[in-house]
Amino acid sequence: MNGATLARRVAFETLRGVHESDAYANLLLPKEIRLAGLSTAxxxxxxxxxxGTLRRQGTYDAIIADAAGRPVEDIDPPVLDALRLGVHQLLSTRVASHAAVNESVSLARAAVGQSAAGFVNAVLRRVSRETPGxxxxxxxxxxxxxxxxLALAHAHPVWVIRAFRRALAAEGRADELEQLLAADNVSPQVTMTALxxxxxxxxxxxxxxxxxxxxRLGGGAPDxxxxxxxxxxxxxxEGSQLAALALVGAAPVRAGERWLDLCAGPGGKTAILAAEALERGVHLDANEPSAHRARxxxxxxxxxxxxVPVSQEDGRDRALAAAGQYDRVLVDAPCTGLGALRRRPEARWRKSPSDVPELTDLQLGLARAAVQAxxxxxILTYVTCSPHLAETAAIGAELLREFGDGLxxxxxxxxxxxxxxxxxDLPAQVDGSGRAQLWPHRHGTDAMSITLLRRR
Known part of the structure; x- marks a missing residue:
């Protein structure tokens, strides 16, 4: 099996893991690459x-449905993934059409059997007869x-497009929507931090x-x-780095302060805070309820x-048990992750509007407990890797309402x-809040939202 064929097989197996087992591509793909022994190229x-296939899945599914004459829901999942991979090669890469078709047919045949080969061949040849435009x-x-x-052109679910439009409109920048959607479909540069x-x-x-x-390195893997x-x-x-630094820069730091990173996993912001705490003579605690993420x-x-002690408790319980003990608390809250779709493209297809209420209940509970800690x-730094207003502006507004003059x-x-x-370029929020919102298209970062609140 030549290298390109093996690379396609690795991509196919990763897509299957993402769709069949809810695996994360950024975790599964490196394992598959190592197991296959792929060269760098x-x-x-x-x-x-x-x-590429995951990012534009919604667009490709519409094309497949048209070319196949049936809804994608009626296509066997392994066959559908082979078709998605084939369509991506035909419409978005320089791979020769015959190679894209033949290799995708082989993947479908190996996964399902000969019965799928003719169907995949017919659909992809239909796709290959028209240009991407x-x-x-x-x-x-x-x-x-x-x-x-917009959803079809930029491969984002309609509900995400509407959430992004509202978030941009909150800055008076709704006209940037298509720039944002386009930025989400570009592979981000690998950004690093030196503690x-x-x-x-x-x-x-x-x-x-x-x-x-x-x-950022000029080239090559940073391993x-x-x-x-x-x-x-x-x-x-870079947005994650700035969010951690905002906690430090919100007010002059006094030696002996106590800081808490309440939702610390996987630990990138914790590492920056630890380095800052070491330099400034500060005590830092961290908390992460998941055993794996705590490690x-x-x-x-x-x-x-x-x-840096790392506890493994529900963040709400951890903060309430430490009432009045901390000078600074970071709540990097669990969220929809809509701000990181460049790096986790499958997230746009996994999340739905029904996920938001449960997450906002958790976010408000964590932030409310953090204020009391x-x-x-x-100072509380409330951060989400999402621009969705229900996860950002609404949480800050509710905290200010609940705590009144105390915050x-x-x-x-x-x-x-x-x-x-x-x-x-951080335009003022239309609602008058002091919230900072970073954007992929404007800053080249994940869409981090940063709110700073001080307890009186």
């Missing part, structure tokens, strides 16, 4: 095929609304525009650098010569700008 092909015009012409047209005071940015690296500790850095250099989105947190702070004058909002936009290397 073939690993790159497998990665592009996997992520023709197909896009064909499927969008059948859209019943402008939102559905403050413990590691230096390599001289030949490109420093990130905003985080003072972020950088060797990470392995040799003892945990002091790590992969981390990741412990691993993430292993390179910092500071003892603060000492007078203590005040700080200007998170000013704080984020103060910790950044260069000014950020």
């Amino acid at each position: 073939d690993a790159g092909l497998a990665t592009e095929l996997t992520y 023709d197909w896009m015009q064909r499927i969008t012409a059948a859209a019943r609304s402008d939102d559905e047209r 403050p005071g413990l590691a230096e940015i390599p001289a030949d690296a490109q420093q990130t525009p905003y985080s003072p500790y972020g950088f 060797a650098m990470i392995a040799g850095a003892g945990g002091r250099v790590r992969v981390q989105d 990741l947190v412990r691993d993430s702070v292993a390179g910092v010569p500071l003892e 603060l000492r007078p004058g203590g 005040e909002e700080l200007d998170a936009r000013a704080v984020v700008s103060s910790v950044a290397r260069t000014p950020l």
Whole structure:
């Protein structure tokens, strides 16, 4: 089996794991690549095929349904994944048409049997007879609304498009919607952080525009650098770095302060806070209810010569049990993850509007308990990797309503700008709040929302 064929098989098996077992592509794909022993070039092909197919799944499904003359729900799941992979190669890569068709037929035959081969062959040959532009015009012409047209053109569910439009409109920037959707479909650059005071940015690296500790390598995988850095250099989105630094920069730090990272897994922000705590003479605690993610947190702070206790409790219970004990608390709340669709493209197809109420109940409970864990004058940084207003603005507004004069909002936009290397385009929120919202299309980061509140 040649390398390209093996790369396609790895991509197919990863798609099957994502759709059949709810696996995460960013975790499963590297394992499949290692097991297959792919070369660097073939690993790159497998990665592009996997992520490209997942990102544009909704668009490809509309094309497949048209070409097959039946809804995709009526197609056997393994056959559908072979078709998606084939359509991606035909319409979005330079792979030769005959190779895309023949290899996809072989995948379907191996997964289901000979009965699927003729069907896959017929559908893909139908797809190959029209250009990508023709197909896009064909499927969008059948859209019943402008939102559905955008959904087909940019491969985002309609409910996500509407949530993004509302979030952008909250800044008076609804006209940026298509820029945002396009940015979500571009593979992000690998961004790294050198923990403050413990590691230096390599001289030949490109420093990130905003985080003072972020950088990007000119080329090649960062694995060797990470392995040799003892945990002091790590992969981390620039928006995540800025969110951690906002907690530190919200007010002058006094030696002896106590900080709490309440929802710490997997530990990227915890590592930055630990490095800052070491430098400033601060005590840092972390909490993560998941045993697996708690281990990741412990691993993430292993390179910092500071003892960081990591508890494994429900964050609400952990915070309430420590009423009035902390000077700063970070709540990086579980959320829909709509801000990280560049890196986790399958998330857009897994989440639904029905997920939001349960998450917002949890987010409000965690944030409410975190406020009570603060000492007078203590600061809460509430963060989500989602711009959805129910997970961001609504949580801050409800906290201010509940706590009344006991809580005040700080200007998170000013704080984020103060910790950044260069000014950020952070327009004021229409509702008058101080919330800072980062965006992939505008800042090149995940869509992190950052709210800062101080207990009176």
